[in-house]
Amino acid sequence: MGQKIHPLGFRLGVSQAHASHWFAKGKQYSQLVVEDHFLRESIYTKFPNAGIDSIHIERQVDKIRIHICSARPRTLLGTSRQGVQSLREELTQKLKNYRQQQLLTSRESKAARGEFDLTNPLARISIHLTKLSSPDSSAAFLAEFIVEQLEKRIPFRRALKQAVQRAQRVSVKGIKVQVAGRLNGAEIARSEWVLKGQVPLHTLRAKMEYDSRSARTIYGLLGIKVWIFKGFDKI
Structure with missing residues (x-):
């Protein structure tokens, strides 16, 4: 069994912690899981050579905290050290566009409108960088x-x-x-x-x-x- 299953998913809750930390209700749970995957893939795609070890996401009512552990944090910071701010703005815009696309393509559009109301302000994204020690x-x-x-x-x-x-x-x-x-x-x-x-x-x-x-x-x-x-x- 251990040879076939994913070694991290196999240990979740025992010796492996979850990479996402939040609670959700009903159908919103699956949509937020896909959102987290979308945010991670956006970061990995933008910084393929940053040596990113892990990306942990925490959610509150109006906040999304993204913790990035990287071996090369200067790649994310940029030369002018404005990389985190530009990344935050880019992720905010991408997330807004993603939610609009999901709203239009969702089969259960009424439920989607109830869960992702675009008239409300989008949750604020904050990014925290940590250098990988080893x-x-x-x-x-x-x-x-x-x-x-x-x-x-x-x-x-x-x-x-x-x-x-x-x-x-x-x-x-x-x-x-x-x-x-x-x-x-x-x-x-x-x-x-x-x-x-x-x-x-x-x-x-x-x-x-x-x-x-x-x-x-x-x-x-x-x-x-x-x-x-x-x-x-x-x-």
């Missing part, structure tokens, strides 16, 4: 590193080895890295992986980090998966 122990950062190496035509074995070595320098308990696709331009797609230490996917109290990315190469897409084991949680 990037090499982050699955998201290492997955992004492997993508950059593969897109520069670095041999995949060297890229995997470098990622594992970076993780071992910060003393993680275990790491597993997998890459799949037409490796080194081979005619037949295959998958290869490297495992160092222990990665107990079946153990719920094991604190795991996981991330998956896609690298665009001249031979097609390569799928990258990274698992990092950081020790056991005291339950």
Whole structure:
């Protein structure tokens, strides 16, 4: 079971915390979940090389707080340090347009109008940045590193080895890295992986980090998966 299911969803409520913190009623719940996904994807798309480790979203009646943990916060701040303000304004406008589109395309338009009343002011968005203290122990950062190496035509074995070595320098308990696709331009797609230490996917109290990315190469897409084991949680 632990080999097939998503390692983070498998541990939610046990050793893994939720990335969204809010309460909702009825049909509004599913719409807010999709909204959170839309906000995260907008940030990831705008800053693909910022080394973003996690995005946590908190909601109140008239506020949306977005907490971004990044290995390269200067990429989000910008040279003039107005990046956060411009990002906040951009997300506010995108969210407004998204709600209008959902209002027009919703099959249950009456219910949608009741839940997302466009005559009311949109919730204020605030953004809080945190620098990732140890990037090499982050699955998201290492997955992004492997993508950059593969897109520069670095041999995949060297890229995997470098990622594992970076993780071992910060003393993680275990790491597993997998890459799949037409490796080194081979005619037949295959998958290869490297495992160092222990990665107990079946153990719920094991604190795991996981991330998956896609690298665009001249031979097609390569799928990258990274698992990092950081020790056991005291339950």
